[in-house]
């Protein structure tokens with residue numbers, strides 16, 4: 419199932435879809451079957467109403483109430499291009515939930531930075547409260563997967579020595595366009611494309627720490643809550659996004675997430 423969160427901006431008002439934002443299931447014919455409430459908490463209960471995808475604006479499919487956890491240097495070739503060793507245990511950091519934006523939204527270039535990079539990543543959406551999750555139970559706590567762009571002010575990352583500012587600006591965490599509840603990470607291709615040119619390219623199977631290891635490791639540090647998101651690291655090929663560029667993160671079998679970059683702030 420592909421779950422979307424949307425605003426019925428242009429939808430026929432006679433449809434009376436209910437409160438904005440809404441959630442729905444995306445059908446193969448590009449209609450959305452509206453569901454009642456937030457599926458993370460209320461389960462998946464179709465209301466019987468439907469709306470064409472073309473009449474709505476998709477939002478980030480999840481708005482984390484708590485946190486976005488990120489795994490740094492989780493692809494060997496990326497660790498190498500950052501000039502570091504391959505880590506022996508996962509390197510984790512946080513992005514604030516206020517950095518989340520949806521598909522089609524604009525990444526706003528902060529005035530403090532002169533270099534804003536893309537990082538294509540697979541995003542895990544947590545479905546239940548959990549702590550100390552054994553590796554073999556990892557699937558029990560995952561609601562689904564979506565795509566993420568761990569946007570980074572690379573100059574500030576180097577300057578600060580830690581990553582909170584560089585990774586934490588508003589709009590620096592595009593997520594979407596949907597949560598796929600059936601996706602199974604394997605050897606699917608992951609790419610970042612900038613103005614039509616492929617910049618990052620890898621396979622999900624190139625991750626140093628796999629999904630069970632990530633869930634186990636992070637949940638041994640902090641309690642995970644429904645709607646928390648874990649970004650699982652990025653392959654080699656990171657680089658700057660020029661003003662007004664268009665960036666697309668794509669994962670084979672999962673989807674594509676496209677955003678634009680603003681002018682330099």
Ligand code: ZN
Pocket residue numbers: 488489490537539568649651652
């Ligand atoms: Zn990253």
